[in-house]
Amino acid sequence: MINSRSISDLSPRVASMAREFIAKCAADGIDVIITSTYRDAESQAALYAQGRTAPGKRVTNAKAGQSYHNYRCAFDFVPIVNGKAAWNDSALFERCGKIAESVGLEWAGRWTRFREAAHCQYTGGLTMAQLQAGEKIA
Ligand SMILES: [Zn+2]
DSSP states (O other): OOBOOOGGGSOHHHHHHHHHHHHHHHHTTOEEEEEEOOBOHHHHHHHHHBTTTBSSOOOOSOOTTOSGGGGTOEEEEEEEETTEEOTTOHHHHHHHHHHHHHTTOEEGGGOSSSOOTTEEEOOTTOOHHHHHTTOOOO
């Protein structure tokens, strides 16, 4: 079961965007850590089960193979303030989200459905169906 936090487990193009994102946040005085990059199908299935058939809170609406994390094109982050993850600092997430967008990432804090301030992705214009069919980001 793989639930990676390593940027090198992302698709190369997304990995370079993630590195640029972290560097630009740092230049702006914001320390961010990456909490999740690539997840395999088994790990996604376990997350989906959480709050449904397994204990805990629901954390995702994506089943195995339905998350962009499963295709190495999404990562989650959290800003760190005074050594602590600032999960509830929406203004800080907003600043990070704008930086993510400035390097070409899609920031899920803008989404109206399944809004997720910690999630960034880059799909290179590929749809979920194309990714599921095995197409790779150029
Ligand atoms: Zn995510």
